[in-house]
Structure formats: structure tokens, C-alpha cells
Amino acid sequence: EDQVTQSPEALRLQEGESSSLNCSYTVSGLRGLFWYRQDPGKGPEFLFTLYSAGEEKEKERLKATLTKKESFLHITAPKPEDSATYLCAVQHLAGGTSYGKLTFGQGTILTVHP
Amino acid sequence: KAGVTQTPRYLIKTRGQQVTLSCSPISGHRSVSWYQQTPGQGLQFLFEYFSETQRNKGNFPGRFSGRQFSNSRSEMNVSTLELGDSALYLCASSLGLGGAGYGYTFGSGTRLTVV
Numbered sequence: 001e002d003q004v005t006q007s008p009e010a011l012r013l014q015e016g017e018s019s020s021l022n023c024s025y026t027v028s029g030l031r032g033l034f035w036y037r038q039d040p041g042k043g044p045e046f047l048f049t050l051y052s053a054g055e056e057k058e059k060e061r062l063k064a065t066l067t068k069k070e071s072f073l074h075i076t077a078p079k080p081e082d083s084a085t086y087l088c089a090v091q092h093l094a095g096g097t098s099y100g101k102l103t104f105g106q107g108t109i110l111t112v113h114p
Numbered sequence: 115k116a117g118v119t120q121t122p123r124y125l126i127k128t129r130g131q132q133v134t135l136s137c138s139p140i141s142g143h144r145s146v147s148w149y150q151q152t153p154g155q156g157l158q159f160l161f162e163y164f165s166e167t168q169r170n171k172g173n174f175p176g177r178f179s180g181r182q183f184s185n186s187r188s189e190m191n192v193s194t195l196e197l198g199d200s201a202l203y204l205c206a207s208s209l210g211l212g213g214a215g216y217g218y219t220f221g222s223g224t225r226l227t228v229v
Contacts, residue, residue, distance in 0.1 A: 032217075034217060034218075036220075041222070042222050042223075043118075043204050043206075043220035043221050043222045043223050044157075044204070044220045045220070046217055046218065046219060046220075049217050089157075101159040101162070101170055101172060102147075102149075102157075102159060102218065103159070104156055104157040104158075105156070106156045107156065
């Protein structure tokens with residue numbers, strides 16, 4: 001069964017203090033690893049999809065990387081508006097009835113203080 | 115471009131009742147997935163519909179069911195509500211089955227409270 005573990009559970013940063021969030025996963029054949037951001041009372045907002053080890057993607061202050069067992073979301077010089085819960089999810093390769101299923105981690109709650 | 119629309123936003127039901135939630139996907143998206151989000155279990159996959167057929171199903175009891183219409187709109191039904199069904203129910207749409215295209219876009223969810 002697919003498993004996703006995110007760490008830390010919560011992270012407090014000062015504005016401008018760079019850091020990384022971790023997502024370790026166990027999946028029988030990875031089709032894609034997704035990063036989402038979720039604000040209170042809202043649905044997850046798509047950030048990145050990574051498909052193979054070594055792949056990297058960037059968007060503003062965020063950079064996601066992928067290895068065979070984990071993914072990192074690096075946040076460079078964060079701002080208070082980056083405060084949110086960051087969710088990681090994996091989807092495994094086609095086959096069976098769980099093809100379209102995303103398995104989510106519990107998320108990392110990021111708080112950036114001004 | 116309109117996003118994924120879920121109605122209603124908030125709902126309060128009594129234990130034992132049934133409830134129907136609605137999801138309108140992004141125009142052109144043919145796949146709709148449903149997830150349950152709770153503080154203890156996080157986001158858990160319920161099912162995915164594509165071309166009016168349920169293609170994938172998570173580990174939830176038969177009280178949870180859904181359907182998809184020819185215009186790709188989807189409804190989710192929960193019968194004989196239990197207190198533990200209180201959660202945020204999220205709908206996600208994608209161009210193709212399994213997130214084919216550009217992945218999944220989520221709606222803002224329906225907050226269901228069972229009393």
C-alpha cells in the first residue's frame with residue numbers, strides 16, 4: 001500500500017529565512033508526485049508534479065525536487081503570504097482500480113512571521 | 115475560466131439522514147474525483163468517475179456512493195450518516211482519467227457536520 005510521510009508537521013520561519021519541507025514515500029511504481037498548497041477553508045491548490053528521480057521544478061520562491069524515495073520543497077526567502085499547509089501526494093502507475101487515486105501525506109503547516 | 119464548483123459550501127445534518135453533494139468540474143474536464151478530509155486521517159480518496167462510470171474506488175463503506183452525468187457534473191451521496199462522517203468533502207477534476215492532462219484541480223469543498 002502506498003505511504004506518504006511529511007516532515008516536519010509544523011514549521012515556523014522568519015520572513016526571509018529559507019528552509020525545506022520533506023516528503024518521503026513508498027509506492028509500487030511511481031507515476032507522479034504532486035505538491036499542493038492549502039489555505040484554511042479552501043481546497044488544495046496545485047503547485048508541482050514531478051515524474052522521475054532527478055527532476056526539479058520551480059515557481060517563484062518554491063523549488064521541488066525528487067529522488068527515488070523522497071521529495072523536497074525548498075522555500076527561498078519566504079514571505080508571510082507563503083504561510084499555508086503544504087501537501088504532498090503520490091500516484092502510482094496504471095493498473096487496478098486505484099489508478100486515479102492520490103495518496104496524501106498529512107501535510108506540513110508552514111507559518112512565516114514578518 | 116471558472117474553477118471547480120462545489121455546492122453547498124456548508125451543510126449540517128442529523129445522524130441517520132442522507133446527504134447529496136454536488137460538483138461541477140472545469141469546463142472540458144471529464145474526470146471527477148472525490149476526497150474526504152479530516153484532521154485525523156487527512157485527505158483520503160473516495161472514488162473517481164470518468165465518462166459517467168466509476169473507474170476507481172477507495173476504502174470507504176458502501177454508504178458512500180456517487181455518480182457522474184453526461185455533462186461531467188458529479189454528485190456524491192452518503193446514506194445513514196454517522197458522526198464520523200463530519201469532514202470537508204473535496205472534489206477534484208482533470209482532463210482525463212487518472213489526472214491525465216494537467217493533473218487535478220480541487221474545489222473549495224463542502225463542509226459537512228453531522229450532529
